[in-house]
Amino acid sequence: MSDTPGSSKTDATAHVDQVLARAGLPVTPEERERLIRVYPMIDEWTSGLRLPETRYAEPAIIYPATFER
Amino acid sequence: MPELPLTIVEAAEWLRSGRITSVELTKAQLEKCHAAQDTLAAFILLMDETALAAAAQADADFAAGIDKGPLQGIPIGVKDIIATKDAPSTANSRVLDPAWGDRDDAHVVKKLRAAGAVIIGKLGLHEYALGWPDPDTGFRIPKNPWDLERTPGGSSSGTGAAVGGGLILAGLGTDTGGSIRGPASYCGISGIKQTFGLVSKEGCVPLGYSLDHIGPMARTARDCAILLQIMAGYDPADLCSVNVPVPDMTALMTGSLEGVRIGVPRDYFFTAPNLDADVKASVEAALTAMGAAGATLVDVSIPHADTARHAQRITMIGEAYAYHEPDLQTRPELYGKYTRASFQMGAFFSAADYINAQRVRPLIRDECAAAFGDKDAGGVDVLIVPSMASVAPTFAGYDPDAMMRSYGFTPIWNLTGLPAISIPCGFSEGGLPIGMQVVGRPFDEPTVFKVADAYQQITDWHLIIPPIAQELAKEAQPA
Numbered sequence: 001m002s003d004t005p006g007s008s009k010t011d012a013t014a015h016v017d018q019v020l021a022r023a024g025l026p027v028t029p030e031e032r033e034r035l036i037r038v039y040p041m042i043d044e045w046t047s048g049l050r051l052p053e054t055r056y057a058e059p060a061i062i063y064p065a066t067f068e069r
Numbered sequence: 070m071p072e073l074p075l076t077i078v079e080a081a082e083w084l085r086s087g088r089i090t091s092v093e094l095t096k097a098q099l100e101k102c103h104a105a106q107d108t109l110a111a112f113i114l115l116m117d118e119t120a121l122a123a124a125a126q127a128d129a130d131f132a133a134g135i136d137k138g139p140l141q142g143i144p145i146g147v148k149d150i151i152a153t154k155d156a157p158s159t160a161n162s163r164v165l166d167p168a169w170g171d172r173d174d175a176h177v178v179k180k181l182r183a184a185g186a187v188i189i190g191k192l193g194l195h196e197y198a199l200g201w202p203d204p205d206t207g208f209r210i211p212k213n214p215w216d217l218e219r220t221p222g223g224s225s226s227g228t229g230a231a232v233g234g235g236l237i238l239a240g241l242g243t244d245t246g247g248s249i250r251g252p253a254s255y256c257g258i259s260g261i262k263q264t265f266g267l268v269s270k271e272g273c274v275p276l277g278y279s280l281d282h283i284g285p286m287a288r289t290a291r292d293c294a295i296l297l298q299i300m301a302g303y304d305p306a307d308l309c310s311v312n313v314p315v316p317d318m319t320a321l322m323t324g325s326l327e328g329v330r331i332g333v334p335r336d337y338f339f340t341a342p343n344l345d346a347d348v349k350a351s352v353e354a355a356l357t358a359m360g361a362a363g364a365t366l367v368d369v370s371i372p373h374a375d376t377a378r379h380a381q382r383i384t385m386i387g388e389a390y391a392y393h394e395p396d397l398q399t400r401p402e403l404y405g406k407y408t409r410a411s412f413q414m415g416a417f418f419s420a421a422d423y424i425n426a427q428r429v430r431p432l433i434r435d436e437c438a439a440a441f442g443d444k445d446a447g448g449v450d451v452l453i454v455p456s457m458a459s460v461a462p463t464f465a466g467y468d469p470d471a472m473m474r475s476y477g478f479t480p481i482w483n484l485t486g487l488p489a490i491s492i493p494c495g496f497s498e499g500g501l502p503i504g505m506q507v508v509g510r511p512f513d514e515p516t517v518f519k520v521a522d523a524y525q526q527i528t529d530w531h532l533i534i535p536p537i538a539q540e541l542a543k544e545a546q547p548a
């Protein structure tokens with residue numbers, strides 16, 4: 001969602017519908033309304049993770065090349 | 070003098086002195102558990118038959134001179150998201166395939182049984198360890214033993230209610246963002262989320278793969294240490310398990326705070342807008358008491374503490390969404406409405422969002438390392454912060470979205486993997502328990518327990534039990 005700027009109601013509605021369709025998630029009308037309502041909060045969370053300090057940081061994902069578990 | 074032992078340490082002494090047998094203790098605990106099902110509603114299932122058989126075996130072992138250690142003959146509960154061979158596992162959900170639980174014990178349950186522990190039942194929880202209880206799912210909703218109109222916290226709600234209500238001496242919880250420490254705080258007990266990887270997660274339904282922990286909840290820090298000593302250890306069946314020596318969890322418990330250096334990250338943890346004045350005052354009073362007992366308080370800083378809660382939430386919901394996606398697509402109506410609403414948000418995070426959350430983790434880890442400093446050159450031994458921003462909220466008026474917006478003090482330690490115990494440190498003006506976290510360096514649980522235990526030596530917050538526990542104890546005298 002982070003590549004879709006804007007947080008107007010229209011943007012949120014369009015984006016929520018797009019995401020739900022792509023994900024194949026059936027939702028009730030109340031759930032759709034709620035997702036539209038919390039969309040700015042989700043946007044704030046994801047935008048907040050784009051920090052100058054981590055612009056070139058490696059993610060904390062470790063996948064060692066080993067057959068051992 | 071309590072009618073039944075209040076702690077594992079006490080019960081272990083009673084069992085060895087002949088003051089009580091494991092069968093007597095287990096029967097009395099089961100009686101309390103059954104009696105409280107209509108009030109505290111802590112258990113999804115009570116396992117009378119297998120528990121009493123295990124208790125009889127523990128007694129037979131004592132009689133034969135076999136002593137497996139402090140857990141022998143001690144009845145404990147298991148959060149119903151952790152597999153047990155003699156009972157189904159539900160994750161408090163109509164979604165989980167019953168076949169999932171048709172298996173052997175989870176790794177930690179095997180270890181606890183091998184140490185002589187008596188598994189007394191499966192404890193209630195928030196569905197799949199997330200969300201908020203939905204009465205429409207048909208599961209009992211555990212209540213707070215200090216006020217039945219309030220939540221015991223979640224997601225280890227049943228464990229918090231049962232231990233706080235004196236139904237059992239200890240139980241297992243799980244913690245992905247505070248699900249052990251929240252209920253511990255709200256119910257006036259102790260509970261630790263140890264270093265990530267120290268305890269195997271094998272046999273536990275996942276929530277957030279890189280954040281999940283199974284940990285102990287009990288009356289005291291010492292009891293938690295006794296349980297963790299058994300639970301810890303490398304398990305190749307868990308990809309996150311770390312192959313390090315298990316330390317002696319009680320080795321540093323001298324009861325003294327002399328010379329201990331405590332870091333206090335005041336920014337964020339003591340300045341969050343939703344931090345209750347009662348909570349702040351109680352933690353500040355605890356710090357003062359610890360300073361008077363010989364500890365040195367040092368102001369430290371974790372500049373991106375607020376970012377950590379967002380990174381934790383995106384990681385947790387993203388990982389959970391990967392697990393739940395097929396069920397959300399095909400039978401969403403089986404989830405409770407609050408759980409479904411939380412999981413649905415996972416569809417809104419992109420792969421880049423998830424990776425960015427993982428890029429934030431090393432930054433915050435480095436800031437925590439800087440806050441701790443060099444242990445041999447003036448660094449601090451532990452950090453102390455509030456556990457929860459408030460006392461237990463009421464069930465009425467719950468707003469899941471407001472909760473997601475609020476500042477939290479527990480998720481950062483899941484994101485960084487650092488060990489953190491919640492211990493009681495006071496009561497609100499309204500008589501509800503308040504907890505604080507003692508946070509340690511990676512794999513330095515012995516220092517965390519040293520500080521928590523020493524605080525519990527100079528205070529008795531952890532020994533104050535709610536009226537409902539006193540009433541249940543009177544009715545359940547051992548035969």
